[in-house]
């Protein structure tokens with residue numbers, strides 16, 4: 581269906597009840613109806629039906645949406661808000677052509693999707709002191725690269741993934757692992773996932789021909805490219821014999837699990853988060869999880885809570901660690917502000933939402949913060965660093981792997 585018809589039909593399902601409003605982070609911040617789900621639906625409808633111009637003001641209200649889908653989760657009329665916004669962005673890109681970010685950010689996210697980041701150069705930038713100098717000189721801000729630099733984690737040597745890792749002990753089956761285009765920024769999580777799956781008896785396949793899940797393109801108004809990537813992944817993973825396609829980043833997982841709804845062609849094997857998969861598989865008798873006497877806070881990414889709706893499996897898996905003090909972050913259903921490239925393109929709102937999470941962490945004082953999405957981890961890590969807090973941030977699977985003993 582073309583975006584215009586989709587917006588027309590889907591926005592008609594909204595009965596303007598307003599039940600989604602208290603769940604919307606941007607509406608909660610600004611108290612402006614135009615920054616609410618109901619308001620945005622009315623704006624999209626008004627624009628598509630010809631009553632409203634795509635003015636910079638209208639566009640700002642639409643670009644301000646995090647696509648966190650908290651509203652969709654709360655909506656009794658089952659309005660597919662995420663798809664509605666994606667269709668709106670596709671139509672805006674078609675008619676208006678401009679993206680929400682600056683030129684450098686757009687170029688970098690494009691390179692990220694195509695796995696063409698100059699990682700070697702970035703490592704040199706970090707190691708030679710050029711980063712230190714750039715930060716102090718004010719040049720980063722001048723060239724619109726301050727936000728990109730803020731989220732750049734310490735880059736270790738790139739891991740050359742093998743296409744197959746054998747199980748340890750008796751084989752329990754085969755899984756495919758989705759690495760995603762953020763893999764260079766989160767190698768620790770992927771290493772932990774591969775190690776843990778093998779320890780739990782699974783043969784792990786990492787096909788090198790896999791590509792980005794398509795989420796960044798889909799949410800940036802580029803549905804053709806998103807579809808092309810989805811079809812390429814379908815070809816790669818459908819050719820494999822495995823029990824499940826396992827992902828570590830919930831942002832990628834949300835998109836992979838919606839291929840059927842978005843493109844009418846879903847992947848043959850079930851798509852599952854690593855925590856969900858391991859929790860379901862059960863801990864083998866040969867593995868012991870060592871006790872951990874630490875306070876561990878858990879952040880639930882929106883894609884896990886509002887799209888996949890499998891956040892309980894994370895707590896189920898972590899509860900296997902003896903003596904762990906698990907604390908969900910208060911107000912976990914509210915977005916942290918990362919939201920894909922939103923943390924780059926909408927700095928004010930992204931930082932306002934982050935500030936709330938940092939305040940919660942300041943009063944909870946955990947030793948460790950766990951989150952199942954790479955973008956959220958980078959955003960939260962930046963906030964923690966800037967606030968001078970001593971909290972280790974990692975994926976739940978990294979902690980479970982750390983506590984595993986054969």
Ligand code: SF4
Pocket residue numbers: 593594595596597598599600601617618621651654655656657658659
């Ligand atoms: S809850 Fe659903 S139907 Fe009600 S205003 Fe929000 S989007 Fe519309």
Ligand code: SF4
Pocket residue numbers: 603604605606607615616617620644645646647648649650651652661
């Ligand atoms: S997706 Fe999130 S930010 Fe956007 S309207 Fe819905 S609740 Fe608000």
